[in-house]
Amino acid sequence: xxxxxxxxxxxxxxxxxxxxxxxxxxxxxxxxxxxxxxxxxxxxxxxxxxxxxxxxxxxxxxxxxxxxxxxxxxxxxxxxxxxxxxxxxxxxxxxxxxxxxxxxxxxxxxxxxxxxxxxxxxxxxxxxxxxxxxxxxxxxxxxxxxxxxxxxxxxxxxxxxxxxxxxxxxxxxxxxxxxxxxxxxxxxxxxxxxxxxxxxxxxxxxxxxxxxxxxxxxxxxxxxxxxxxxxxxxxxxxxxxxxxxxxxxxxxxxxxx
Amino acid sequence: xxxxxxxxxxxxxxxxxxxxxxxxxxxxxxxxxxxxxxxxxxxxxxxxxxxxxxxxxxxxxxxxxxxxxxxxxxxxxxxxxxxxxxxxxxxxxxxxxxxxxxxxxxxxxxxxxxxxxxxxxxxxxxxxxxxxxxxxxxxxxxxxxxxxxxxxxxxxxxxxxxxxxxxxxxxxxxxxxxxxxxxxxxxxxxxxxxxxxxxxxxxxxxxxxxxxxxxxxxxxxxxxxxxxxxxxxxxxxxxxxxxxxxxxxxxxxxxxx
DNA sequence: GTTGACATTGACGTAACGTAATAGTTTAAT
DNA sequence: ATTAAACTATTACGTTACGTCAATGTCAAC
Numbered sequence: 001x002x003x004x005x006x007x008x009x010x011x012x013x014x015x016x017x018x019x020x021x022x023x024x025x026x027x028x029x030x031x032x033x034x035x036x037x038x039x040x041x042x043x044x045x046x047x048x049x050x051x052x053x054x055x056x057x058x059x060x061x062x063x064x065x066x067x068x069x070x071x072x073x074x075x076x077x078x079x080x081x082x083x084x085x086x087x088x089x090x091x092x093x094x095x096x097x098x099x100x101x102x103x104x105x106x107x108x109x110x111x112x113x114x115x116x117x118x119x120x121x122x123x124x125x126x127x128x129x130x131x132x133x134x135x136x137x138x139x140x141x142x143x144x145x146x147x148x149x150x151x152x153x154x155x156x157x158x159x160x161x162x163x164x165x166x167x168x169x170x171x172x173x174x175x176x177x178x179x180x181x182x183x184x185x186x187x188x189x190x191x192x193x194x195x196x197x198x199x200x201x202x203x204x205x206x207x208x209x210x211x212x213x214x215x216x217x218x219x220x221x222x223x224x225x226x227x228x229x230x231x232x233x234x235x236x237x238x239x240x241x242x243x244x245x246x247x248x249x250x251x252x253x254x255x256x257x
Numbered sequence: 258x259x260x261x262x263x264x265x266x267x268x269x270x271x272x273x274x275x276x277x278x279x280x281x282x283x284x285x286x287x288x289x290x291x292x293x294x295x296x297x298x299x300x301x302x303x304x305x306x307x308x309x310x311x312x313x314x315x316x317x318x319x320x321x322x323x324x325x326x327x328x329x330x331x332x333x334x335x336x337x338x339x340x341x342x343x344x345x346x347x348x349x350x351x352x353x354x355x356x357x358x359x360x361x362x363x364x365x366x367x368x369x370x371x372x373x374x375x376x377x378x379x380x381x382x383x384x385x386x387x388x389x390x391x392x393x394x395x396x397x398x399x400x401x402x403x404x405x406x407x408x409x410x411x412x413x414x415x416x417x418x419x420x421x422x423x424x425x426x427x428x429x430x431x432x433x434x435x436x437x438x439x440x441x442x443x444x445x446x447x448x449x450x451x452x453x454x455x456x457x458x459x460x461x462x463x464x465x466x467x468x469x470x471x472x473x474x475x476x477x478x479x480x481x482x483x484x485x486x487x488x489x490x491x492x493x494x495x496x497x498x499x500x501x502x503x504x505x506x507x508x509x510x511x512x513x514x
Numbered sequence: 515g516t517t518g519a520c521a522t523t524g525a526c527g528t529a530a531c532g533t534a535a536t537a538g539t540t541t542a543a544t
Numbered sequence: 545a546t547t548a549a550a551c552t553a554t555t556a557c558g559t560t561a562c563g564t565c566a567a568t569g570t571c572a573a574c
Binding site: 004036 | 521
């Protein structure tokens with residue numbers, strides 16, 4: 001029995017284009033060509049096609065299949081073992097990818113630290129916690145969970161340059177804060193300038209348009225109450241947390257006038 | 258700080274071609290272009306590249322990465338979750354492939370065993386016949402019938418393990434013979450090495466202490482005259498039987514000096 | 515004779531670059 | 545100041561296994 005290209009294609013569940021391709025690359029030639037240049041396939045070709053499709057389903061490349069089928073001296077078993085090794089290597093790769101993608105998704109959700117963040121060091125971690133812990137609760141109620149996620153994402157995707165800017169800002173803030181504490185006057189220009197810096201610093205981390213003087217005051221309050229944050233500020237100078245709290249209260253009151 | 262294409266490439270561990278590609282597809286454009294048309298990258302581009310490479314390591318395609326980074330409205334998390342699903346689907350596929358390939362390898366091994374057995378039986382028959390036909394006459398005259406029978410018995414009782422050793426030797430012989438024929442020089446080192454292998458191979462089949470250079474030459478002669486043997490050798494490459502005959506003549510002459 | 519189904523040969527597109535080839539530019543050494 | 549080495553640019557083909565037109569020829573039926 002003889003078959004035209006489409007009948008063979010339908011028989012075997014592949015496209016005629018595929019058969020033409022196999023002809024082009026000399027993987028499967030028609031048994032003969034009709035006077036009108038039609039490709040005609042016979043039983044031998046059907047058998048060979050079955051073998052081709054068998055190996056194809058195992059994921060072998062067409063060139064390997066060609067070698068196996070054309071060259072009887074070519075060791076099929078060896079080829080399969082090599083192929084198996086490649087597959088196993090791919091398997092490992094994908095397993096690893098899945099692990100990492102899962103991590104990333106979690107991190108995007110804000111559930112876990114990303115390795116990316118590690119380069120942003122511990123302080124940033126603290127800020128995330130601050131977002132979640134204190135600020136998170138309030139904002140969550142006000143704006144829903146999406147905002148928090150956005151905030152964490154903003155941190156996670158923060159570029160180095162941005163981070164450097166923040167670090168610079170934070171350094172300036174800490175320096176001036178120290179000086180301001182030394183003046184002992186939370187109403188003074190220096191202290192109020194520090195508050196302004198602090199506000200700008202906050203807006204780096206907080207979701208867009210979520211800054212309010214109330215939230216700002218709330219955070220300052222928290223600096224005094226949460227040991228972890230208090231400790232950080234007390235390192236600058238004793239009494240800093242309270243001083244900053246006081247100054248921010250004043251700053252926010254002034255701004256609300 | 259500004260960087261040329263190669264310095265950035267080295268910094269980030271990718272090729273300059275890759276950076277040009279990213280430029281072409283508008284994934285990462287240089288910050289500016291020098292008067293001499295050189296690409297110049299700045300800090301912002303370094304940061305972006307880091308993000309690109311991060312997503313790339315997770316296996317995302319460049320077009321997806323572009324969408325995530327270009328379009329802040331594009332939901333990265335959603336993209337990652339879709340990507341995760343694709344990866345998991347691939348994982349299943351590969352697991353299945355590995356199963357099937359393993360099955361195939363097993364069955365190929367089974368087949369090989371079968372065909373080995375067949376080959377083994379066939380070969381025994383051939384050798385016994387050959388011993389009888391050509392070599393047998395001479396030996397029979399020289400050593401009497403017992404030796405021949407002994408030899409045939411040796412063949413008949415050969416275990417498969419022994420046969421496999423011989424097969425291995427035969428494989429090496431055939432490979433080197435092919436190369437040797439390609440050199441076209443029966444006097445060459447390779448051809449002479451093949452003769453040595455051939456001698457060792459023979460001693461597996463011939464009765465003890467019956468190897469002589471004359472018998473060796475006689476067998477080589479027979480390879481050219483007996484169709485069955487000739488066919489076997491001609492499969493390796495055309496002209497192999499004659500080549501081997503010639504090489505063995507030379508080999509035996511050398512040894513007799 | 516016409517129509518509709520089926521055939522043919524190009525040729526471009528896909529993903530993410532690798533690898534030349536050819537030509538202008540910068541830098542370091544002479 | 546020259547010159548050679550090192551760098552950069554553009555152009556373009558190759559890779560894998562076909563999908564998808566487009567233009568054109570062929571077969572079977574009405």
